Amino acid sequence: DAKTTQPTSMDCAEGRAANLPCNHSTISGNEYVYWYRQIHSQGPQYIIHGLKNNETNEMASLIITEDRKSSTLILPHATLRDTAVYYCIVLSNTGKLIFGQGTTLQVKP
Amino acid sequence: DTEVTQTPKHLVMGMTNKKSLKCEQHMGHRAMYWYKQKAKKPPELMFVYSYEKLSINESVPSRFSPECPNSSLLNLHLHALQPEDSALYLCASSQVTGNTIYFGEGSWLTVV
Numbered sequence: 521d522a523k524t525t526q527p528t529s530m531d532c533a534e535g536r537a538a539n540l541p542c543n544h545s546t547i548s549g550n551e552y553v554y555w556y557r558q559i560h561s562q563g564p565q566y567i568i569h570g571l572k573n574n575e576t577n578e579m580a581s582l583i584i585t586e587d588r589k590s591s592t593l594i595l596p597h598a599t600l601r602d603t604a605v606y607y608c609i610v611l612s613n614t615g616k617l618i619f620g621q622g623t624t625l626q627v628k629p
Numbered sequence: 630d631t632e633v634t635q636t637p638k639h640l641v642m643g644m645t646n647k648k649s650l651k652c653e654q655h656m657g658h659r660a661m662y663w664y665k666q667k668a669k670k671p672p673e674l675m676f677v678y679s680y681e682k683l684s685i686n687e688s689v690p691s692r693f694s695p696e697c698p699n700s701s702l703l704n705l706h707l708h709a710l711q712p713e714d715s716a717l718y719l720c721a722s723s724q725v726t727g728n729t730i731y732f733g734e735g736s737w738l739t740v741v
Contacts, residue, residue: 563733
């Protein structure tokens, strides 16, 4: 299963864009990059996923490098409610979603 | 909003008790999952069911016994648990394995 590496924590000012990086250098050609977040005491929430191309939805944008070895999740206008642990995960071919340590994002007023 | 419903939200049980956690989804998903999450740690995969059959068991102790009675329901039967089994138990589902996985809000279990 491909592993991911994320910074332990990040801060972001409210209203600014939050850019969360992730390294996944051992990703296989048909494995997807998924992003989830978990707000304290709640279940993980699906944010976005992608294979090769950049993706955007109502929550965020996902930028994947051409070699697919890293990606960046972008929250365009962070709010205090975006404070959470963000997980970057490579979904394995077996369907196993294995969580790493994630990045704790603190949005500050 | 999650469409995976877990009950109960909170459960306190003694080490000799037998209890069950229940999970339900009505999205027509054919893959369902149990995860365990200790405080300040990421969720850990326990079991994967695909088309009502157990497909992955991540070496979970036998005091945890999963059951998938139909495509909408997933139970986790608990017996002779230890205090260290106290955790948030998360259920999830996906259309099939390899598709996007959606989580419920979890059941908080305390073993006394």
